[in-house]
Structure formats: C-alpha cells, structure tokens
Amino acid sequence: MTFTQRARGAFQAIAVVLSLALPLISAISPADARVGGGFSSGSRGSRTFSAPPSTSTAPGSASPFNRTITQPGSPGVGAPAGGGFFNSPGRGMLGGLAAGFLGAGLLGMLFGGGMFSGIGGLSSIFGLILQIGLIVIVIRMAMSWWQRRHANPAYAGASPASAGAQSSFRSGTGFGLGSTSAPLEIVPADYEAFERLLGDIQAAWSDEDVARLHTLATPEMVSYFTADLQQNRARNVINKVSNLKLLQGDLAEAWREGDTDYASVAMRYALVDKTTDRTTGRLVEGSDAPTEATEVWTFVRPRGANWELSAIQQT
Structure with a gap:
C-alpha cells in the first residue's frame, strides 16, 4: 500500500x-442553565417510557428522558424495543x-x-x-x-381517556382546570400546588439550597439537580432564575398507581435566566431579557401527602 x-x-x-x-x-441543542439544565430527567412511574399526551400548552411531543433511574423492561414499565x-x-x-x-x-x-x-x-x-x-x-x-x-x-401507549384532559383549558391566567375524565381527578388546589412548586423549585435552585430541594422533589430529581449544581461550582459560576411567571398551563394526564398519584402538566412560563461568575459577578450566559420555556412537569404524591416534582420533560 x-x-x-x-x-x-x-x-x-x-x-x-x-x-x-x-x-x-x-x-443536540445547547443546554439551558435553568433548573433541569434543559434535559428531560426523572421518572413517571409505569409511564416513564410513554410520552404524555400533547396539550394546548405543549401541542408537540415531549422528549424521551435523557436521565432516569427507571430501567426499561422493569415490571409495569413499557420498555422500548431493542438494545x-x-x-x-x-x-x-x-x-x-x-x-x-x-x-x-x-x-x-x-x-x-x-x-x-x-x-x-x-x-x-x-x-x-x-x-x-x-x-x-x-x-x-x-x-x-x-x-x-x-x-x-x-x-x-398513552391512555385514551387522558387525551381530552384539557377540555376546559384557559390561557394567560395560569392553569386550565382540565377535565374530570382523567383516571385521577385534579382539582384547583392541585393546580395551585403545581404553580407554587414551579416557583419554589426555581428559587431553591437559584439559592443552591439542596436541603430545600429535598422537600420539593423526589430523591432522583434532587440527585440530578445536585450534580448540575456541582458542575456549576466546578466552572465557578452560579445560575440565577428570577421574575418567574406562569403564562399558561394545562393537564396532560393524571393517574393512580396503588397508593401513589401522578399528574403530568404542561407549563409555559417566562423567566430571567442568568449565569454569572461567582468571583467577579461577570455575566457568563443569559441576559436580563425575559425568555420563555415550555416543559412538561410530572408531580407525584403518596396518598394523603404533598405533591413533589418527579420529572421534567422538554418539548
């Protein structure tokens, strides 16, 4: 040769x-700096590998999970074919x-x-x-x-009954009330809890308050947040989210597995997302201009307990 x-x-x-x-x-698109890092992370019980139905807020498809502890082929989980x-x-x-x-x-x-x-x-x-x-x-x-x-x-594989779960959708004023046709009824107090969690989790993330995050999200989600925060520290930067406002939201699906309730909701919200140098305060990423994000957040609660974040999916 x-x-x-x-x-x-x-x-x-x-x-x-x-x-x-x-x-x-x-x-591959550049990852966002806000909580979740622009990834699809977490678990949705037996529906982890089933995409939530589209809604008026998120008419497209939610992305499959980049990070999840749920194993394909586990009992009750619809595993994608192939290896x-x-x-x-x-x-x-x-x-x-x-x-x-x-x-x-x-x-x-x-x-x-x-x-x-x-x-x-x-x-x-x-x-x-x-x-x-x-x-x-x-x-x-x-x-x-x-x-x-x-x-x-x-x-x-999504439940047909949940496909019409956003029939009484409202825009611009927070969540629509959804419909009572879902396997699990979601009431106005639940939507208030979802909106409150959206703000509290973003605030705890900005404060790098891992202890607070443990009260708002599942251990799986907190492990991802902690890893992302450690990466920020390694880069000597800090991410701050401010001026958060829910613009629109509605129910994708809600269901019960044993004594555990699940609800996946689409949320479009505005925020100011900035990453600055820890030492000098110099702007590294983002700006003071508000941006918008649309994601599907899944919440979980044991019977009689409070809702916690169990998954974030990009749209």
Whole structure:
C-alpha cells in the first residue's frame, strides 16, 4: 500500500466518522442553565417510557428522558424495543441493511478498497463523494427509523381517556382546570400546588439550597439537580432564575398507581435566566431579557401527602 493509498484510506475513515457524527450533533441543542439544565430527567412511574399526551400548552411531543433511574423492561414499565442502534431484536429490513451496508463499506475503506471496491468509478474523488453521501443518507434513514421504532409505540401507549384532559383549558391566567375524565381527578388546589412548586423549585435552585430541594422533589430529581449544581461550582459560576411567571398551563394526564398519584402538566412560563461568575459577578450566559420555556412537569404524591416534582420533560 503506497503512502497515497494510506492517506486516502485515512481520509475516507475520517469522512465516515464525521458523516456518522453530524446527524447526532445537529440534533443536540445547547443546554439551558435553568433548573433541569434543559434535559428531560426523572421518572413517571409505569409511564416513564410513554410520552404524555400533547396539550394546548405543549401541542408537540415531549422528549424521551435523557436521565432516569427507571430501567426499561422493569415490571409495569413499557420498555422500548431493542438494545441499541443496530443490535435491536426484530429491527427489520432497514436496520439489517444499514448494518450490513455500513459494516461492509467501512471494512472496504479501511482495507484500501472503496465502499464498493468492485466498481472502478468509485475509486475517483467523485466516487468518494458519492460514497460519503450514500453513508449519510443511510444513517439518516436508519436514525429516523430507530426514532420511530423507539418513540412512537411509547407515545401511542398513552391512555385514551387522558387525551381530552384539557377540555376546559384557559390561557394567560395560569392553569386550565382540565377535565374530570382523567383516571385521577385534579382539582384547583392541585393546580395551585403545581404553580407554587414551579416557583419554589426555581428559587431553591437559584439559592443552591439542596436541603430545600429535598422537600420539593423526589430523591432522583434532587440527585440530578445536585450534580448540575456541582458542575456549576466546578466552572465557578452560579445560575440565577428570577421574575418567574406562569403564562399558561394545562393537564396532560393524571393517574393512580396503588397508593401513589401522578399528574403530568404542561407549563409555559417566562423567566430571567442568568449565569454569572461567582468571583467577579461577570455575566457568563443569559441576559436580563425575559425568555420563555415550555416543559412538561410530572408531580407525584403518596396518598394523603404533598405533591413533589418527579420529572421534567422538554418539548
């Protein structure tokens, strides 16, 4: 193998890695500094892997969890099918073709051949461009298939009774009262508790008051908040949320599991989100201008106890 062939092989391998990474990079948006860090975190009981129904406040889909202690396949939990990108059981023809296509192509390029080394035209630079383009197309198709496979069945598993849970929705004045058709009735006092928790949790986060957070959220959520706060300390910054105002909210679904109540509510709120240097007070991220966020918060309470935050999902 000549130096030129080695260089060309290395270039092809790098191009393949970049083509694999680009779709993933483009799907990642900068994390927000507010409580939760812009991630979808927590657990929703047996519905952790079922997306909450869309509402007037959050008409789109809620993101699957980036961080959760709930294990797929646990009793009562709807586990997403499969164990990975290409090794999921029953992945279908597209997954098998994508795996075989990429595997054969990568091996061919790493050993000095082209993606289709038997076709002479692909040994040229135009052939290389075509190979990279084909890889990108196949990866995008496979990722699209994988996302549908892992997300849509879970989304379709939502309770039909809860789909109309926001029939008496109000906007601009806090929560709509929802409907009594949900498996668990949510009353005005519950909505007041949800709005109060939204403000109290953001305030405890701004004060870095972990003890206070333990009274407002589940241990799982507090573990995520604590890890995020530790990262801020390592960067020598502090995040402050102020001027919080609930603009709109409504019930996505509410249900009961044994002696435990759950309620997922969509909330659109305004806030000032600033991150400053701990030592100098210099602004690092954010601004004094109010921004808006729309998230689905899930609350949990043992029978007769107070509501606590158990999950935040981005929309």
